[in-house]
Amino acid sequence: MISENLHSITASLPAGVTLVAVSKFHPAEAVREAYDAGQRVFGESRVQEITAKAPLLPTDTEWHFIGHLQTNKVAQLLRIHNLKLIHSIDSDRLLRIVDREAAKLGKTVDVLLELHVADEQTKSGFSIAELEQWMRDRQFETLQATHIRGVMGMATNTDDTERIRADFRAIRSCYDRIINEIAPDLRRFDVVSMGMSHDYPTAIEEGATMVRVGTSIFGERNY
Numbered sequence: 001m002i003s004e005n006l007h008s009i010t011a012s013l014p015a016g017v018t019l020v021a022v023s024k025f026h027p028a029e030a031v032r033e034a035y036d037a038g039q040r041v042f043g044e045s046r047v048q049e050i051t052a053k054a055p056l057l058p059t060d061t062e063w064h065f066i067g068h069l070q071t072n073k074v075a076q077l078l079r080i081h082n083l084k085l086i087h088s089i090d091s092d093r094l095l096r097i098v099d100r101e102a103a104k105l106g107k108t109v110d111v112l113l114e115l116h117v118a119d120e121q122t123k124s125g126f127s128i129a130e131l132e133q134w135m136r137d138r139q140f141e142t143l144q145a146t147h148i149r150g151v152m153g154m155a156t157n158t159d160d161t162e163r164i165r166a167d168f169r170a171i172r173s174c175y176d177r178i179i180n181e182i183a184p185d186l187r188r189f190d191v192v193s194m195g196m197s198h199d200y201p202t203a204i205e206e207g208a209t210m211v212r213v214g215t216s217i218f219g220e221r222n223y
Ligand SMILES: *Cc1c(COP(=O)(O)O)cnc(C)c1O
Pocket: 022, 024, 045, 066, 067, 195, 196, 197, 198, 212, 213, 214, 215, 216
């Protein structure tokens, strides 16, 4: 099943869109099944879980962290072998801590800055105005060990497809303004991570370069 799901999703992705297979709450055996079907990039949302799972997979498995990151777990996360990208940097404060801890470990880490556009109080992240001001202030130049690769976001959790589309469009246009006008000298700023199982086709239409798909690959999660 996992391999069939993967193949049909992969076949539907345009060139240039990376699939992150979100394996949170699924056991290492399920990840292994996806790995054996050719998938290499996996997303996890809890530090404890990724710490337990990563050593059980081949060393060329690439790990992305997509969940809310607590500051006291940063050092543990950064020690994961082949941690490729942290999608969920939701504040300047968290970014500074990640930067400091990575520098301490003598590592560099790629991150995305999380944008809050959804119509929900609970979702964390930078507002579009905040992020654009942060870029205008050239805050990225003060980082030692962190490279900002792009932006991540989620659409409002709704059946209103036009609202979902508008949220994705807002994320992409913020990215475009940053790279075209605000900080055109940013290097390797090339990731727009948006879209999950129920809305990734819309996200791709609106300019996602990376989609994070869990349920449609691994089935429902048992929390
Ligand atoms: C769980 C999760 C996903 C995947 O969600 P599905 O609906 O299972 O595809 C994507 N992004 C984030 C941030 C998540 O926490």
